[in-house]
Structure formats: structure tokens, C-alpha cells
Amino acid sequence: MAKTPTVKSAPAADLPPEISVVVPVFDEEGAAPDLAREIARAFDGRRYEMIFVDDHSRDGTVAALKALEPELPALRVLKHRKNSGQSRAIRSGILAARGAVIVTLDGDGQNDPADGPQLVDALLAGPAELALVGGERVKRQDSQAKKLASRFGNGVRKRLLHDTANDTGCGLKAFRREAFLRLPYFDHIHRYIPALMLREGYRVDFRPVNHRHRQTGQSKYTNLGRLWASLSDLLGVMWLQSRARDPGGADEV
Template structure:
């Protein structure tokens, strides 16, 4: 079987009530648009997430399911999926169903119309369907991140993204790195583009993050990413003949 040009990677932790509906939506959005595979990475869920996904393997030929042997976090789950992916380009969606798979063709169209040095198309949630406190915390975090990293990205927390697999795997890996992909891609010498996308209320289950917990981790990560950017050195390379 030839490798598909697109791999959709979905990290999931305790999302039993969301994953099958999300899978159906991904398939509906992409069949007839481009060959693809869907890789769900179960981050050692304690509910029926893994069993639900396994039950769909026989019905959805594009589906692959990977399971972590211990809970390792969203960034690790994304990286697990990207490393296993066969596609040259990777699309990501959060496993809670708040990202709309119908936006994936829009990101693919933006890539097809974009420049060769754009390696990341990042979703921009223009109509957030979250609680007031979560939206306020996100605006605060985005403002601080933008001032410190100068990544010219209005929304780095959106799970809807499209990026080149090779460019992603060349980035430094650390926990929570998925929240800093625009800055990390730019640090590597690539360009990034933000694309307005839909955002939906969570269908089932509860959020795995709290505003305080995310803020405490975010401050430390911001300082680390700022240090990486400051210490970066880029140069062109020419082979002599």
C-alpha cells in the first residue's frame, strides 16, 4: 500500500464519548478530497476510549490506533503519532471534538496556495466556545507569549494544525511543545500562517486542564522557548562542486 500524502493525528485521553463521532467527521471531511490515514493515539486512557477505537478498526480502513503504555501528555501523544505517520503532511485535531474536521480541507487549500517555505498552517479560533474564564486566560496567555516570542500568531492553543512531518520532527522536543509550534517553526527558519477555523463546545467528558495549572506550566515553558530562540543560529548551506 502506498503512503498517503496526509496523516491526521488525534491525541486522546479519556475521550470515550467523543472519539467515534470525531472519527466519522474526519472521514466525511477527507474522503474524496485526498488519500489519508487517521492515527488516534490513546494516552493510556482509564475509560473505554481504546476499546471504542479498536471496535472501529474493521469498519474504517484509514484508521490506525496507537496506545501509550503510560500517560505521557498531549505533546508526547502528538509526537508518537507523527513518528508513526506515513504522510508527508500532518494534520492534528484535539480528541475532545471541539476542533471541526470540516476545516481540514480549508487548511489543505491554504497550503496548496501557499509558499514552499510555509511549513505550518495553524488554526485560529475566531469564535471560541469555552467558558469565560478559559477565554480570558487564553487571551492573557496569548498576549504574554506574543510579546515575549514575537511569533505573530493570534492563537497557539488551537489543536487544528497542518504541518510538514519532516519539519516537525526536526524541532526540539519537550512536554507541552505543541503550544509553541509557530515560534519553534519560525526558529527553524520556516514561515507559519494562521487560518481562521471553527470551534465547538465539548461534546462529552470534561477538560483535562485547569487555568492555574496551565499558567504555571506555561510560564516555565515560555522562558525555555525564549531561551531556545535566543540561542538559535541559522545559516544557508551550499555544497561545493
Template sequence: MADSPVPDVSVVVPVHNEAGAAGPLAREIAQAFAGRSYEMIFVNDASRDTTLAELQALKTELPALRVLSHGANAGQSRAVRTGVLAARAPIVVTLDGDGQNPPADAPRLVDLLAASPESVALVGGVRAKRQDSEAKRWASRWANRIRKRLLGDDADDTGCGLKAFRREVFLRLPYFDHIHRYLPALMIREGYENRYLDVDHRHRETGQSKYTNWGRLMASVSDLMGVMWLKSRSRRPGVVSEV
């Protein structure tokens, strides 16, 4: 791997107990990026089912596939960070491991980011026709409104797992659990811009959601306060020049 050419894109997918979904998703990613210079990194977050074994069995079939595995469950944000740290490409794409984000949309986000000026650090997906329960959609709508009001970010759907961003900018951000839901606000805090594209969304075919509305609400309250504090303590240096 170290001697192979550096890819243009690294696709990072966090997975936890996604047996039956992870393998088909990997094949879809390979199809979506066929003919492009890419790698895909699945990060197994200490799954207790056959997720890891299913991914390992695909490595011969899918040469671009890399599989990393946590020794202990650390959550989606840590799995994303593990994948980004291991990524070799300057542009990273993330997708949720449940297969609800169609990989076919990912190259469009990559192309928009690659064609954008360096001031644009992230292109986020917006689930145009979200295939979740009404209760989950209602909770997300209110959460997005409150977050936008308090943080002043520009994201209508920060919970969409399909995002493309510049790796080196992501690694400058302060890490905390659930950071993946606050990337647009944190990119703006660092002085960068975001762009957005409508993407498709599918029903979950296997497994079950790792979150409940109540659990997400409890985490969101403390996360919002933390990001508000980070934003209040930010000071930008303007143009940096070597003299």
C-alpha cells in the first residue's frame, strides 16, 4: 500500500454491527468510483456481528478496500477520524455504514469540491427525500433549526452522512465525540466555506439505528453548548505571510 500511487479520493465508512449492509455498500462504492483514482476505508467500530468478517472476505474482490478495526467501541465520530487519519488522499468522502446514503451521489460531491477554490472546505449532502420515520424527520427538522440559529451555520441537513471535505482542514478541527454533526459550523469557524448538493436517501434494509430521538437530544444539548463555546473562543489571524 505504501508504494502504490496516492489516490485522489479516500472514501471513509464507519460501521458498527452492519452485517448484511457493509459488503453490498463496498461493492456500490467500487461501482460509483470505477475508473477513478480512489481508495475506500471501512472502519469497523468493534462490531459484535459478522461485519468484520464480511469485509475481510471482500478484500481480494475489491483491491481498493482497506479495513481498519477498533479494539473497543468508540462511536461514529472516532471511527470517521480513524479513517481520515489513515486516508492517503487530499479529499475524503464519508458515508454512513447502513447503506442509506447511495454511493452513486458521492462523485458529484467530490467533483464540486475539486472544482471549488481552496476557501471551500466541505460539500455536504442534503437528503432531498429522506426515507426515515416521520418522528425522526420531525426531530431532525427542529434540531437543524435550533442548531442553525445558535451556531449561525449554513447547513439544512448536518446529519447527512454523505460529505466530501479536504482532509488537511478536517484534521485542524478540535476533535470531540459527535463532531461529524458539526462539521459545517467548525469549517466556518476556521474561516472556510461550505457548499451543498441534494442527494438521495434510502430505507434501511438491514440492522437497526444506533440512535434514538431522546438519546440524540441529550447529546445535542451538551454538544451545542460546547460548539458555541468553541466558536466564542475563536480568533482569526487574517492573511498569514512569511517575512
């Protein structure tokens, strides 16, 4: 009797990534290389890619990242032709991503990449309607003024939008790419992803994550600038919620 031929599975390098780690960066020459190495260590053994999206930096961020490509084969670098903001950089990375699961984290190194896999595992272990598992920063390493402003903003947003999120400013999130692409896009959407996921009928969940001191560079946001943008964004998302209609699903007949 002839033996059944053995079918060898394709090596992991030949398979598309399951996870795409998307990192927006702007003038982060000091932080980006070490962050890329940390991501590689955190996701070692998984089918992943990391996509750094440079939002038209004025320093050597792109050159520093490109120099890492021989060392980090999972690294991809995108560069905006003009500065367009954090949310647009995240969206550019997601549009270019090949993984069905997206992990986002800030490019300043304050989010800990080691927490990324646990968010992915929680997402994949949940039901199909669970579309996002977001991080909530514990022992936040920011100035007292920034923490107070964030606490106030999160409280107002949570009360008005009912998005169940205590910390939408945390850049570390894991979510399904398909679900994100169903959301209406606007600038600063990254702070409203939980509310918009709920609007589409998905479920969201949250997990505590580490937060670290910024080692290089400086914050691109001010409390006043965030407040002004948040007011108009909040009104816009409330309007989107008021105009949503849930069909309860669709069945082919």
C-alpha cells in the first residue's frame, strides 16, 4: 500500500501576519528604535508585522527606523508626505496592515509593548462580537496637571457617550481590523474608538496596562489644545450616536 505523502506546513515567514502592530511617530528619533526592538521581543514567536508610520517628522526618525530593517525583518516604515496628525497616521498604518488583528501603541515609548500580547489574547479568546480590548494605564507616569485634565476629560466623555472606557487616551489597544474599517473616520478618532465600536453593535473590553516615563523627546499635545479639540469631537460623536440605527444583523435569504 502506498504511503500517504507527508504535507509540510509552510514556514511562518511565508504566511501572512496575523497581527499588525501600528505605531504613529512624529519627531521620535530617540524613542522609535528602542521601541521597535521591544515590540520584536514582545511578539517573538507570533506571526506579526510592525508598521511605523512617520507623520512627516522633522528629525531623523525615518533614517533611524530604516537602519533597523536588516535587524528586524518584521519592520515596515511608512512616511506621510505631509503632517496629518496621530489619527491619520494610525489609519494609514491600518490600511496598509495585512493582519486581521491590529495593535496600536504610542511612538513615545510610554506604552509598554510587553502588554500587547495579553490584549491580543483577550481579544481572540472572546466572542466574535468582541471587537476591541483597550488598555487602561495604571500608575500613570505623567505630570499631575496632565493626569487631572485626563481624569476630567475621561469622566465627561464616559458620562455623555456611555462608552464604558476609563482611559481612551491610552494608545495601547488591540482590535479587529475589519471592525475599525467600518467606523466613520475623522481627526482624533483614536480617542473615540470604543464609543464608535459600540455604535456599530460590537462589544469592547479593557485591561490594566503598564505606563512608563517618557525618556526622550517631548509631548505633542497641550491640555488646552486637547480640550478645544475634544469639545467639538465630543459633540460630533454624540451626533453620530443619535443618528445610528441598529438592524440587528442581516441574513441572506
